[in-house]
Amino acid sequence: xxxxxxxxxxxxxxxxxxxxxxxxxxxxxxxxxxxxxxxxxxxxxxxxxxxxxxxxxxxxxxxxxxxxxxxxxxxxxxxxxxxxxxxxxxxxxxxxxxxxxxxxxxxxxxxxxxxxxxxxxxxxxxxxxxxxxxxxxxxxxxxxxxxxxxxxxxxxxxxxxxxxxxxx
Amino acid sequence: xxxxxxxxxxxxxxxxxxxxxxxxxxxxxxxxxxxxxxxxxxxxxxxxxxxxxxxxxxxxxxxxxxxxxxxxxxxxxxxxxxxxxxxxxxxxxxxxxxxxxxxxxxxxxxxxxxxxxxxxxxxxxxxxxxxxxxxxxxxxxxxxxxxxxxxxxxxxxxxxxxxxxxxx
DNA sequence: TTTTTTGCAAATCGTTTGCACGCTG
DNA sequence: CAGCGTGCAAACGATTTGCAAAAAA
Numbered sequence: 001x002x003x004x005x006x007x008x009x010x011x012x013x014x015x016x017x018x019x020x021x022x023x024x025x026x027x028x029x030x031x032x033x034x035x036x037x038x039x040x041x042x043x044x045x046x047x048x049x050x051x052x053x054x055x056x057x058x059x060x061x062x063x064x065x066x067x068x069x070x071x072x073x074x075x076x077x078x079x080x081x082x083x084x085x086x087x088x089x090x091x092x093x094x095x096x097x098x099x100x101x102x103x104x105x106x107x108x109x110x111x112x113x114x115x116x117x118x119x120x121x122x123x124x125x126x127x128x129x130x131x132x133x134x135x136x137x138x139x140x141x142x143x144x145x146x147x148x149x150x151x152x153x154x155x156x157x158x159x160x161x162x163x164x165x166x167x168x
Numbered sequence: 169x170x171x172x173x174x175x176x177x178x179x180x181x182x183x184x185x186x187x188x189x190x191x192x193x194x195x196x197x198x199x200x201x202x203x204x205x206x207x208x209x210x211x212x213x214x215x216x217x218x219x220x221x222x223x224x225x226x227x228x229x230x231x232x233x234x235x236x237x238x239x240x241x242x243x244x245x246x247x248x249x250x251x252x253x254x255x256x257x258x259x260x261x262x263x264x265x266x267x268x269x270x271x272x273x274x275x276x277x278x279x280x281x282x283x284x285x286x287x288x289x290x291x292x293x294x295x296x297x298x299x300x301x302x303x304x305x306x307x308x309x310x311x312x313x314x315x316x317x318x319x320x321x322x323x324x325x326x327x328x329x330x331x332x333x334x335x336x
Numbered sequence: 337t338t339t340t341t342t343g344c345a346a347a348t349c350g351t352t353t354g355c356a357c358g359c360t361g
Numbered sequence: 362c363a364g365c366g367t368g369c370a371a372a373c374g375a376t377t378t379g380c381a382a383a384a385a386a
Contacts, residue, residue, distance in 0.1 A: 028360050028365060049350080064368045069351060076332045085253070085335055089376090090350055105302050114300055121292050125311060128286055134273050137313040137327060140336035143293060145305040159305060164244045167253055168308035168336075196340055196385050217375080232343045237376060257351090258375055342383070352373070359366075 014041055014080060021078035035061045036071045040081060046092045046113055086113060087144060087166040103141040108162050109150025142168055182209055182248060189246035203229050204239045208249060214260045214281055254281060255312060255334040271309040276330050277318025310336055 018037055022029050039055050040047075047055075053068045072093060075081035079096060086092045086106050103121075105114040121141070129136040144166065146154055186205055190197050207223050208215075215223075221236045240261060243249035247264060254260045254274050271289075273282040289309070297304040312334065314322055 026361095026365085030360070030366060032367070062368095066352080066369080067367060070366085073332070077328070083332070083334070083336075091335065105297070105300055107302075108305060114302065116296055116300065118292065118296050121289065121296070124286065124289050124292065125309075128284055128289070129273070129311060129313065132273055132282055132284065133316045134275075134282065134311070135314040135319050136311060137276060138331045138334070139309070139311045140334075141293075141307070141309045142336075143297060143302070143304060143307045145297065146303040148301045151303050160245070163306045164241070164251070166251070166306065166308075167259065168251075168310075194340085194386095198341065198385070200342075230343095234344080234377080235342060238341085338386085340383105340385075342381100344380090344382105346378085348377070349375090350373100353371085355369090355371105357367085360364090361362100 011041065017080060018075075018078055021080075027074075032063050032067050033071055033074070035063060036068065037075065037080065040072075040075065040093070041095045041097075043095060046084070046086065046094050048090055048092050050090075052093075084140070084142075085167055087142060087168055089167045103143070105143045105145065105147075107147035107150055108144050108159050109146050109154045112147050112149075114147070144168075179209065185248060186243075186246055189248075195242075200231050200235050201239055201242070204231060204236065205243065205248065208240075208243065208261070209263045209265075211263060214252070214254065214262050216258055216260050218258075220261075252308070252310075253335055255310060255336055257335045271311070273311045273313065273315075275315035275318055276312050276327050277314050277322045280315050280317075282315070312336075 014037060015034070018033065019029055021027075022033075035056065036052070039052055039059070039061075042055075043052075049065070049068055049072060052072070053063070053065050056063045056068070072081060072083075072091075076083050076093075081093050082096050084092050084094070084104065086104060100117070101122075102115040102117045105116060107113070125139055126136060128134075144163065146159075182205060183202070186201065187197055189195075190201075203224065204220070207220055207227070207229075210223075211220075217233070217236055217240060220240070221231070221233050224231045224236070240249060240251075240259075244251050244261075249261050250264050252260050252262070252272065254272060268285070269290075270283040270285045273284060275281070293307055294304060296302075312331065314327075
C-alpha cells in the first residue's frame with residue numbers, strides 16, 4: 001500500500017539476475033531496462049503496464065509504452081516478474097522477489113488481492129496431473145469473493161455481474 | 169433472421185431455462201437468441217465467439233457478431249454458459265450442461281483441454297477462504313502442461329515461451 | 337404501441353509491430 | 362562497427378457501443 005517515491009535502490013541481486021539472463025541471450029543491458037527493473041521492484045504489489053508507464057513518466061524517465069511492454073515481457077522470461085490477470089482483461093504483473101510461488105484471493109468488492117500458499121493444494125494438483133498422465137508445467141488458481149471488509153456491503157447483482165465478466 | 173433447417177434440437181430444458189431468465193428480467197425471447205442457444209449446445213467442448221459466429225453463418229443464420237457477443241453475455245448471466253480463458257487472450261465458452269463444475273488441464277503442446285473435478289481440491293479452497301475470512305464466490309483453476317501425447321515431443325524453449333505469454 | 341433487440345460501422349482498449357535512428361558491447 | 366534497442370505512430374485483435382431500423386410483448 002505504501003507508495004515509495006524515493007530511494008530507488010533495486011536490490012543488486014535483481015540487476016545481477018537480469019544481467020546474466022541478458023548475457024546468456026546476447027542481449028544488452030540498456031538504461032531503459034535498468035530503469036524499468038527498478039520501477040518494477042519499487043512496487044509492493046500488483047501493477048499493470050499502464051501504471052508502470054505512468055510511474056516512469058512521473059519520475060521523469062520518458063520510456064515509451066512500447067519499451068515498457070517489451071521489457072515486461074523480457075522480465076517475465078527472465079523470471080524476475082510474474083504475470084497474472086487477476087480476473088481483468090488486461091495483464092497484471094508483480095515482482096518475483098524470491099521464489100515464493102503463491103495463488104490469489106481477489107475481492108470482487110474492492111479488488112483487494114490477498115496472496116496465499118497452501119502446500120496441500122499444490123500437492124493435490126500434482127496428484128490430479130499424475131492420474132491424468134499429465135506433465136505439469138504451470139498452474140493458476142484464482143479465488144474470487146468478498147474480503148472481510150466487503151462482506152454484506154456488496155450488492156448481490158453487482159457481484160453476479162462482475163463474476164460473469166471475469167476474464168479467467 | 170434466417171431459420172435453421174437441420175436437426176437443431178436444443179434440449180427443451182435449456183430453452184425453458186432461458187425463457188424464465190428472460191421473463192424475470194423483462195427481456196425478450198428472440199429468434200436470434202434461440203438460434204444462438206441452439207448453436208452453443210451443439211458444441212461438445214470449448215469454443216470462442218468467433219467460431220460460434222462462423223458456425224451460425226455457415227448454417228445460414230446471419231446473426232451479427234455484435235449479437236453473438238451480447239447473447240453470450242446473456243447466457244453467462246443466465247447460467248447456461250460458462251466463460252473461461254484457458255490461457256488465451258480471448259474468451260472461451262462452454263455450454264453448462266448440468267451443474268457440473270470442473271477445472272481444466274490445458275496442454276501447451278496441442279491445446280487439448282481435459283476437464284477434471286476433485287472434491288478434495290474444492291474443499292481445500294473453501295478452507296483457505298475460511299482461514300482468511302474470505303467469502304468465496306467463484307474460482308478458477310487452470311493447470312498447464314503437456315498431455316501424454318505431447319510429452320517429450322515438445323520443444324523446451326517453445327513451451328517456456330508459451331508459459332510466459334499465458335493470460336491467466 | 338411500447339420496449340427491447342438487432343445490425344452496422346465506428347470506437348475502444350490493451351497490446352504489438354515496422355521502420356528509421358540511437359546506443360551497447 | 363555490428364547488432365540490438367528504442368520511439369513513434371500505425372496496425373492489431375477482441376470486444377463494445379451509438380444509432381436507426383426491426384421485432385417481440
